[in-house]
Amino acid sequence: MSFKKIWERIVDSKYFSFGVTIVLFGILYAIGILNFKGFSKSQVFFNLFIDNAALIIATVGITFVLLIGGIDISIGSVVALTCMVSAQLMENTKLDAGIVTILVLIMGLAFGFIQGFLITKFNMQPFIVTLAGQFFARGLTCVISTDTINITNETYNAIASARIYLLPKGFISAGVLIAILTLIISTIVLRYTKFGRNIYALGGNEQSALLMGLPTGKTKIAAYTVCGFCSSLAGVVYSLIMLSGYPLHAVGMEMDAISSSVIGGTLLSGGVAFLPGTLFGVLIQGVIQTFITFNGRLSAWWTRIVIASLLCLFIVMQSLITKNRKRINSNN
Amino acid sequence: MPGNELLTMRGICKYFPGVKALQNVDFTLKSGEIHALVGENGAGKSTLIKVLTGVYPLDAGEIFMCGKQIEPHSPLDAQRENISTVYQEINLCPNLSVAENIFIGREPRKMRMIDWKTINKKAKELLNDLNLDIDVTKTLDSFPVAVQQMVAIARAIDIEAKVLILDEPTSSLDEVETQHLFTVVRKLKGKGLGIIFVTHFINQIYELCDRITILRNGELVGTYNTEELPRVQLISKMIGKELGDIQSVSKNEDVKSKEVYMTANNITSYGCINNFNLDIYKGEVLGFAGLLGSGRTETAEILFGINKPDKGSLSIEGKPVKFSDPSDAVNHKIAFCPEDRKTQGIIGDLSVRENIILAMQAKNGIWSHIPLKEQERIADEYIKLLQIKVSSKDQLIKNLSGGNQQKVIIARWLATNPYLLILDEPTRGIDIGTKAEIQKMIIELAKEKDMSVIFISSEIDEMIRTCTRLAVLRDREKVGELVGKDINSDEIMKTIAGGVDQ
Incomplete structure (x- = not known):
């Protein structure tokens, strides 16, 4: 077998873009270790997870929606709303932290369900419906309070500052635990349940899915519901870091989630995604931020510029993979 | 050998606003037979299939499956009655694996989790049965259309189909792939399935099918045993003209100038047209005759640069030309009126x-x-x-x-101001008066402006009236050229049918 053929095989493999994402993460991390003192500490690695726990959950949520070829741009606002409602309820009603958390999770679930219902039943553009959702959630957050509400609830603060040691000198937070659990459960759901496979089928070709007798409508609504739930779960994790409700929390988080998902190998046209890949999409963003922190002189906005180039790179790569596959086909 | 009656459709009627799509159509399918369903565009083939598979509700008539009356309301209903369809456009998911495409919706599970091992193993066995040995874990889009078609058939028969409908399954396959498909279809026939085969390819009907049902304008023309129906009669029944019943129409003058404007040398585009050679003269009206799917439109599209030929070349006035898109053709003074004016022609709001x-x-x-x-x-x-x-x-x-x-x-x-005007079905769905005007106009353009016109139509009458020369196509190949007195319906039908005068 010639080198070219082997290369074609590799590119054609299902896990090629997952591999590229991991290799890229590895390279970036290696550059960090070589350039900065202290980058090799295990806690630097764990901090990537701690800082981005909420984003990981949001990325899992958006990936469900991207898989069916849809989009949800209400995530950041729902995160802010969740923080605000949690803060308001805990501070001003003295409700138990556990009950508050369950309430806000139900709220996110309902929010996602309503958006999915509107999109599916009235055949509306997901962009417009979730744009309305974005305005609504952000507006509601500001109506509750335009000022910061700090969360002083003791249980909540205790959970927030809990350190779970994985190594003698490396710990993670409760939020990371939640994020990793969400990721694992979602990966299994997408791979091993009918609902998960229906999501892939729907994204591959909606018409075909319908003709094969799959419940396309229900699946679509469920995908948006999952995304809404993940948004509020991300909100809970975010509030554990911020310990406050504030109208400008998590502005634009949906865009970070979308870009992480795409860098992790998700196709915006639907039908293709691998959740562990999207985790590395988040971590790559995290590494770049860590660079800038370690460097100390660069503007934080450089993160965006690097991410922009990476996005371009990945989109071009994906289109080349698709082309390559077509070429192999026509050669067969 | 064909056995008992499996499926009976009786007195089927289907109306759309202003159109009688099906009128009192009867259809029977025996187990272990391959039954061709043929007819020109608008004859009602696909409407009949859609009624049977529950896509359209029927307005009158009855459907019996193994003697039991059924009323399918959706493709899923039809599947439950063991009627499976493989559509012309493959209705599978390109992003899923081959195995999953066969089993999705009916996945075997273990402890509520999808059992991938069993899926892959069963899929492999199923495809081996169809003489196909491929890696079933690869995604569907990594295989060519012929394999995808086979996967669609595998899915269809795994739903314990008794009736298998193949809707133009060969329209995008080449000869070898088609033969492979036929082997599989014969094997299924041997297992006692009733197979409805919808196609435009005359040769394939005679190669594969036991019986033929012909529809025309939503009405049943008849059901015949294949060996008892000569090709010429099949064509005349499809088109609705008995041989020799058309009086010869006075034609326009033969073209005097014999200057070649455009030449097609050995044009081949896989799945569209094979080895197509043609000289187009100035001032002639050249007809492309042939049944739907014979490659008429595809050839015209190559001449206008919409599709690029895989082999062969084009030249204009002796100079070779290459069109990378239609605007190149326009710059070479070629014009093209497409077949479907609603979607490809007019811009309604201008x-x-x-x-x-x-x-x-x-x-x-x-x-x-x-x-x-x-x-x-x-x-x-x-x-x-x-x-x-x-x-x-x-x-x-x-x-x-x-x-x-x-x-x-x-x-x-x-x-x-084109030198070559290509008109693809310019008179479809137009009243008779306007039709005649357009025909007259075509003749005048060629005569007075010395324009070359390529005229494509399904109506033989119209071709006889307007064309000075006819290129006859069958099954994606040019099978003959007719000029002068030879342009009459007998000759045209004979040439389309394969030159056999039976």
Whole structure:
């Protein structure tokens, strides 16, 4: 077998873009270790997870929606709303932290369900419906309070500052635990349940899915519901870091989630995604931020510029993979 | 050998607003037979299939499956009654694995989790049964269309089908792939399935099918045993003309100038047309005759640069040319009126004037403004020339009748002063009066302006009346050329059927 053929095989493999994402993460991390003192500490690695726990959950949520070829741009606002409602309820009603958390999770679930219902039943553009959702959630957050509400609830603060040691000198937070659990459960759901496979089928070709007798409508609504739930779960994790409700929390988080998902190998046209890949999409963003922190002189906005180039790179790569596959086909 | 009656459809009627799509159609399918369902466009084949598979509700009639009356309301219902369909466009998910495409919706599970091992193993066995040995864990889109078709069939028969409907399964397959498909279909026939085979390819009907049911204009023409129906009769029954019942029509003068304008050398485009050779003379009306799917439209599209040929070359006035897109063809003074004017021709929300100058504008480039006065002059000229019935040249084109819309599109291309005008089914769905006007216009354009016209039509009458030469196509190949006195319906049908006078 010639080198070219082997290369074609590799590119054609299902896990090629997952591999590229991991290799890229590895390279970036290696550059960090070589350039900065202290980058090799295990806690630097764990901090990537701690800082981005909420984003990981949001990325899992958006990936469900991207898989069916849809989009949800209400995530950041729902995160802010969740923080605000949690803060308001805990501070001003003295409700138990556990009950508050369950309430806000139900709220996110309902929010996602309503958006999915509107999109599916009235055949509306997901962009417009979730744009309305974005305005609504952000507006509601500001109506509750335009000022910061700090969360002083003791249980909540205790959970927030809990350190779970994985190594003698490396710990993670409760939020990371939640994020990793969400990721694992979602990966299994997408791979091993009918609902998960229906999501892939729907994204591959909606018409075909319908003709094969799959419940396309229900699946679509469920995908948006999952995304809404993940948004509020991300909100809970975010509030554990911020310990406050504030109208400008998590502005634009949906865009970070979308870009992480795409860098992790998700196709915006639907039908293709691998959740562990999207985790590395988040971590790559995290590494770049860590660079800038370690460097100390660069503007934080450089993160965006690097991410922009990476996005371009990945989109071009994906289109080349698709082309390559077509070429192999026509050669067969 | 064909056994008992498996499926019986009796007195099937289906109406759409203003159209009787099916009128009192009877159809029977025996187990272990391959039954061809044929007819020209609009004959009602696909309506019949859609009624059977529950896509359309029927307005009258009964369907019996193994003696039991059934009323499918959706494709899923039909599947439950063991009726499976493989559609022309493959209805599978390209992003899923081959195995999953066969089993999705009916996945075997272990402890509520999908059992991938069993899926892959079963899929492998199922495809081996169809003489296909591929890696079933690869995604569907990594395989060519022929394999995808086979996967669709595997899915269809795994739903314990008793009736298998194949809707034009060979339209995108090449010869070898088609033969492979036939082997599989014969194997299924041997297992006692009843197979309904919808196709436009005459040769394939005679190669594969036991019986033929012919529909025309929504009515049943008849059901025949294949060996008892000669090809020429099949064609005449499909088209609705008995041989020799058309009187010869006075034709326009033969072309005097024998100057070649355009030549196609050995044009091949896989799945569209094979080894196509043709000289197009100046001032002639050249007809492309053949049944739907014979490669008429595909060839025209190659001449206009919409599709690129895989082999062969084109030349204009002796000089080789290569079209990378239609605008190249336009620059070589070629014009093309597509088959489906609603989707490919008119721009409904623009006025008649704007629709007429569109091609001219495109040819001149978007930056060169054509003054309004000039636009109006051109619009008026062609409205008068083609006798387009409009209330004003600024009327929206969507408010015109079909015939007048067609005239506007022809005007659009005439405004570019083409040397070669390609008209694909310009008279479909147009009343008889306008039809005659368009035919007259075509003859005049060729005669007076020395324009070459390629005229494609399913109506043989029309071809006989207008064409000075006919290229006859069958199954994606040119099988003959007719000139002068040979342009009559007997000869045309014989040539389409394969030159056998039976």
